[in-house]
Amino acid sequence: xxxxxxxxxxxxxxxxxxxxxxxxxxxxxxxxxxxxxxxxxxxxxxxxxxxxxxxxxxxxxxxxxxxxxxxxxxxxxxxxxxxxxxxxxxxxxxxxxxxxxxxxxxxxxxxxxxxxxxxxxxxxxxxxxxxxxxxxxxxxxxxxxxxxxxxxxxxxxxxxxxxxxxxxxxxxxxxxxxxxxxxxxxxxxxxxxxxxxxxxxxxxxxxxxxxxxxxxxxxxxxxxxxxxxxxxxxxxxxxxxxxxxxxxxxxxxxxxxxxxxxxxxxxxxxxxxxxxxxxxxxxxxxxxxxxxxxxxxxxxxxxxxxxxxxxxxxxxxxxxxxxxxxxxxxxxxxxxxxxxxxxxxxxxxxxxxxxxxxxxxxxxxxxxxxxxxxxxxxxxxxxxxxxxxxxxxxxxxxxxxxxxxxxxxxxxxxxxxxxxxxxxxxxxxxxxxxxxxxxxxxxxxxxxxxxxxxxxxxxxxxxxxxxxxxxxxxxxxxxxxxxxxxxxxxxxxxxxxxxxxxxxxxxxxxxxxxxxxxxxxxxxxxxxxxxxxxxxxxxxxxxxxxxxxxxx
Numbered sequence: 001x002x003x004x005x006x007x008x009x010x011x012x013x014x015x016x017x018x019x020x021x022x023x024x025x026x027x028x029x030x031x032x033x034x035x036x037x038x039x040x041x042x043x044x045x046x047x048x049x050x051x052x053x054x055x056x057x058x059x060x061x062x063x064x065x066x067x068x069x070x071x072x073x074x075x076x077x078x079x080x081x082x083x084x085x086x087x088x089x090x091x092x093x094x095x096x097x098x099x100x101x102x103x104x105x106x107x108x109x110x111x112x113x114x115x116x117x118x119x120x121x122x123x124x125x126x127x128x129x130x131x132x133x134x135x136x137x138x139x140x141x142x143x144x145x146x147x148x149x150x151x152x153x154x155x156x157x158x159x160x161x162x163x164x165x166x167x168x169x170x171x172x173x174x175x176x177x178x179x180x181x182x183x184x185x186x187x188x189x190x191x192x193x194x195x196x197x198x199x200x201x202x203x204x205x206x207x208x209x210x211x212x213x214x215x216x217x218x219x220x221x222x223x224x225x226x227x228x229x230x231x232x233x234x235x236x237x238x239x240x241x242x243x244x245x246x247x248x249x250x251x252x253x254x255x256x257x258x259x260x261x262x263x264x265x266x267x268x269x270x271x272x273x274x275x276x277x278x279x280x281x282x283x284x285x286x287x288x289x290x291x292x293x294x295x296x297x298x299x300x301x302x303x304x305x306x307x308x309x310x311x312x313x314x315x316x317x318x319x320x321x322x323x324x325x326x327x328x329x330x331x332x333x334x335x336x337x338x339x340x341x342x343x344x345x346x347x348x349x350x351x352x353x354x355x356x357x358x359x360x361x362x363x364x365x366x367x368x369x370x371x372x373x374x375x376x377x378x379x380x381x382x383x384x385x386x387x388x389x390x391x392x393x394x395x396x397x398x399x400x401x402x403x404x405x406x407x408x409x410x411x412x413x414x415x416x417x418x419x420x421x422x423x424x425x426x427x428x429x430x431x432x433x434x435x436x437x438x439x440x441x442x443x444x445x446x447x448x449x450x451x452x453x454x455x456x457x458x459x460x461x462x463x464x465x466x467x468x469x470x471x472x473x474x475x476x477x478x479x480x481x482x483x484x485x486x487x488x489x490x491x492x493x494x495x496x497x498x499x500x501x502x503x504x505x506x507x508x509x510x511x512x513x514x515x516x517x518x519x520x521x522x523x524x525x526x527x528x529x530x531x532x533x534x535x536x537x538x539x540x541x542x543x544x545x546x547x548x549x550x551x552x
Contacts, residue, residue, distance in 0.1 A: 054257045054294065056287035057264055058223050059215035060174075062230065063208050064240040065184070065248040066109045072183045072207035073100030073143065080246050084189075084200040092205040094139035099333050106207035107356050109239035110150045110181050111339060113209060115362055116233050117176050119154030123339050127181075127331035132324075136186035136199050144210075146328045149180035150337065156213070157370060158229035160221065161385060169384045174226050175214040181337075182208050203247075209240070215254065215264065219287065220280030227251055228276055228392065232369040235394075244274045251279055255286040257294065265290070266300040270314055273307055282307035286314050372397065380404070380411035389419045395433035396423070399440050406444035409451050417443060421464055437471040438464065446476035458533040459485045488534045494527075497535070498543040501526045509548055520544065 071078060074089040091098040114121050128146040154176035162170040186204040190197050211230070217223050231249060234240035242249045251274075256267035270286055273279045285307075290300045305314040340346045342359040367375070373387040376397070382390075390396045400418045404411055422443070426436060446467070450460045463479050470479075480486055488494055501523055502509055512519045520541070527540045 053259060054291050055260055056218050056283070056291075057215045057256045057258060057267075058217040058219070058283055058287075059254040059267075060211075060213040060217075060223060060227065061252040061254070062211045062213070062227065063184075063250045063252075064113075064211065064230075064234055064242070066106045066207035066209060067238060067241050068103060068105045068109065068207055070103060070105075071205040072103050072106050072181070074205055075101075076205065078206055079202075082202055084198070085202060087202045088204065092138075092201055100143065100331075102334060102337070103207060104354055104356065106181060107150070107337065107339070108361060109207075109237075110179055110209050111356060111358060112237050112361050112365065113211075113234065113239050114151035114154060114179050115358070115365060116237055116368055117151075117154035117156055117179070117211075119151035119176060119179060121151045121339055121358060122148055123341070124148070125150045125181075125337045125339070127334045127337065128328050129331050131327040131329075134185065134188075135197065136188045136201070136204070138186070138201065138204065142183060142185065143331055143334070144182035145180035147330075149178040150339070151179040152177065154179070156226055156230055156233075158226045159388060160225050161388060167383075167385045169388055172222060172225070174216040174222075177212040177214050180210050180212075182210055184208050215256075220283035223253060223283050224276045224280035227279060229369065231276075232391065236366050236368055236372075238366075244276065247274065250274060253279065253283050253286075255283055255290070256300070257287055257290045265294075266302050268300065268302065268314075269304045271304055271306055271317065275309075278307055278309050281309075281312060282314055285312060289314065380415075382411055382415050386415045386419060389423070390415075393423065393426075393433060399433050399436070402440035403444050403447070406441050407447050407451075409447050413451075414447065417447065417464075421461065425468055437468045439472055442467060442472055442475065449476055449480065453536065454486055455480055456487060456528075456533055456536065458528070459487075462533070485532075485534060487536055488531050494531075494535060494539060495543055495547075497527055497530045498540065498547050501530065502544065502547045512548060 066072075068078060070076060071089075071092065074091040076087045076089040076092055079087060089098075091100060111121060125145055126148045127143055129141040130144050130146060131141040133140055155173050156176055157171065157173045160170045160172060162168045184203050184206040186199055186201040188197050188199055213226070217226065227249075231242040231244075234249075235242050240248060244250070250272050253270045253273060254267050255270060256265040258265040268286060268290070270282050273282055286305070293300055301319065303319050304317045306317050307314050339356045339358060341357075343357055346352070346355050346357065369391055373384065373391055376382060376387040376390060377384055390400055396418065399422070400414065403414050403418065407414065422436065422438065425431075426433065443464070446460060446463055449455050449463075450457065455463065459480075463476050463485065466479050466483075467474070467476060474482075505523060505526065508519045508522055512523075523544055524537060524540055527535055527544070528537075
């Protein structure tokens with residue numbers, strides 16, 4: 001609705017701003033009905049509701065379980081799904097008189113992760129006690145690094161697939177505020193049937209790296225991509241196995257919304273998200289929830305929430321308006337953690353077996369995901385988005401390279417089969433690459449038949465589906481032979497089929513002669529239908545053109 005308004009002060013209930021409008025100025029409000037007073041040369045006032053422009057702000061706190069045989073401060077083993085309380089030392093249970101002994105492997109894992117994320121490593125870091133009282137925290141405090149963590153000021157580079165077709169790689173990055181070492185708590189097991197809670201201390205004392213990321217992201221898609229990239233980095237380093245379903249990677253998302261250019265809004269924390277897919281959904285839901293609250297004049301509360309995957313919503317857990325006092329204090333039983341740049345800087349007489357040397361760890365760094373993507377593009381000539389897809393699925397790079405090794409086909413011809421046909425079936429049946437029903441060698445044999453011209457591309461896809469259905473019980477060659485799927489090689493038979501199609505489609509033939517070249521595709525489709533997809537498209541096209549010419 002367009003309406004002229006006199007020189008007026010227009011106040012928005014939503015935005016709480018006063019807009020000064022000059023006399024005889026027209027503007028349009030599309031989303032709301034506005035009653036405008038008649039212009040009489042005097043200042044008039046009216047109320048206008050203008051939709052807010054809001055954007056989400058996302059920061060992450062990620063707890064990565066360190067891949068180590070033993071716990072952070074004791075010799076207890078680390079194993080998933082062991083019988084409850086079967087991996088608990090006296091220290092894990094906080095029995096009096098027990099003391100922590102720092103696990104060198106955990107420190108090395110944190111330093112390697114810091115190097116991969118371009119962090120500044122503190123040569124001297126400190127341990128602290130963080131006090132809070134939960135049933136699964138037997139000591140009443142957690143050993144962590146509050147004052148001076150092992151590493152700070154890093155950056156995680158990641159990418160999104162953008163563009164209209166999702167085929168353009170968009171580089172992004174998020175700042176890593178710090179990486180700190182800490183011990184995990186135990187696990188509370190709630191028995192609703194008996195109305196009781198049991199405590200399993202197997203996880204108590206397991207080494208964690210907490211990675212705190214700055215609020216540099218704006219939506220669930222960015223957060224999910226960043227966590228996936230971190231997961232790939234940790235797995236490549238071997239510092240964390242990154243299995244979210246087993247709790248090896250747990251994410252807390254700090255979410256707020258604000259108007260661009262203004263201070264950040266009140267944030268909520270969505271705790272313990274154990275799936276990358278759920279992470280994106282939880283963040284996007286929470287951003288929309290907060291926007292809806294602000295646009296209706298409400299206030300966002302500083303609280304902790306959890307994500308309910310069944311309803312797709314976040315639900316309140318506890319209020320955070322009052323600042324919780326953790327009563328941090330220095331850990332008296334652990335000396336400062338020293339990390340040395342090189343062997344020359346290690347003090348004389350120090351136990352070399354217990355020292356952590358950055359130079360040695362830097363030399364052990366493996367090929368990181370970003371480098372692997374560049375190598376795939378450079379070595380095989382595939383597109384960057386294909387390299388992105390390959391690396392984003394566990395084991396897909398190895399599968400692709402094994403197919404290449406077993407066949408003489410060009411990488412660009414193989415990549416489509418791996419990222420389209422194979423990946424589609426894996427996702428459809430919720431399987432990982434290691435559970436593929438078609439082995440790399442079986443796919444290679446199928447592609448060899450296609451390259452040799454023994455079968456058409458449509459038949460090749462049909463054979464692949466049959467190989468998948470039979471879980472590799474029969475080879476591509478056997479399926480083609482048994483079902484008579486090979487290309488029709490009888491030239492006279494093809495001519496007879498093409499002549500029949502031309503005779504039965506006089507209108508299409510006339511349209512083609514009139515200049516409509518696209519009609520030829522319909523005629524070719526009819527030939528393929530007659531031959532059950534077993535005709536060579538190039539040969540069929542040539543014969544059809546000859547038949548149309550001869551029948552003129």
